Amino acid sequence: MVTIVDTVTSSASPLRPRHPEKANKPDTAILRKPSWIRVKAPGSPVYNETKKLIKEHGLVTVCEEAGCPNIGECWSQKHATMMIMGDTCTRACAFCNVKTGMPNPLDAQEPARVADAVAKLGLRHVVITSVDRDDLADGGAQHFVEVINAIRASAPGTTIEILTPDFLRKAGALEKVIEARPDVFNHNLETVPRRYLKIRPGARYFHSLRLLQRVKEVDPTIFTKSGIMVGLGEEREEVLQVMDDMRSADVDFITIGQYLQPTRKHAAVERFVTPDEFKSYERIARTKGFLQVSSSPLTRSSYHADDDFAELRETRAAKLNQ
């Protein structure tokens, strides 16, 4: 398990907690990981190449910032998920390991660097996410647009999936991003509505659901995707209700993965959901009409996103030809 209070250094403050809002919280108990949470250790030659390229381009990845368990596997295939608009988030969700605080101003050169990295990695499909930028008037929508446009110019054969914040109280921001026509618009509901106040206190369940629905209303050709973590104290019936809610918002693709606790100051893992339970969620989600489902202990929004996108496209095409 990681350190009790993780710290970061910066020129302004040589040693500050990575999550100042969590520093004084009581430690939570740590559950021992079960045998099915097994990951490939990082360090293959391609992993090292990916790491070098990300560093040389001065980019931030959610793979590193969130301490994703799949990094060894994903980076060995050059599948890095870039996190734009800095490494500091203006929200403070109880599950998330991304640093919190007041972010730096946007870097106008970042879209070009992201696009160059995507071209050099030779990706078939790229996932771009961001921190929450409640400090910006448009929540960072224009920056997303610039990143999408830059990738289209430098890597025209690469399909683009974005995983966005909720743009809460940012009128017109969502529509701006939709106009840039990403191939997949992903926004995670993260957990069931009953757990929002504890787990995602700065967000609103129905706002997030409405955002997904609005993407389809404005441009039905864009695939929509959303995910939740399980093991955070939700009941099975609540997960099934979230599936129904997503389907009524016309969401195409659902991801369900096990929550893993980054530090003792984060929300506790209430339990480890078994692989059979994940399979059962997958079967149910398919019967509810999702075009694509990824449900497994190590499922993350961007895990296997390229293969899943290929399948998603094929499934929709087959349906349209029926």
Ligand code: SF4
């Ligand atoms: S699952 Fe996503 S966040 Fe995790 S390492 Fe893979 S690409 Fe990065």
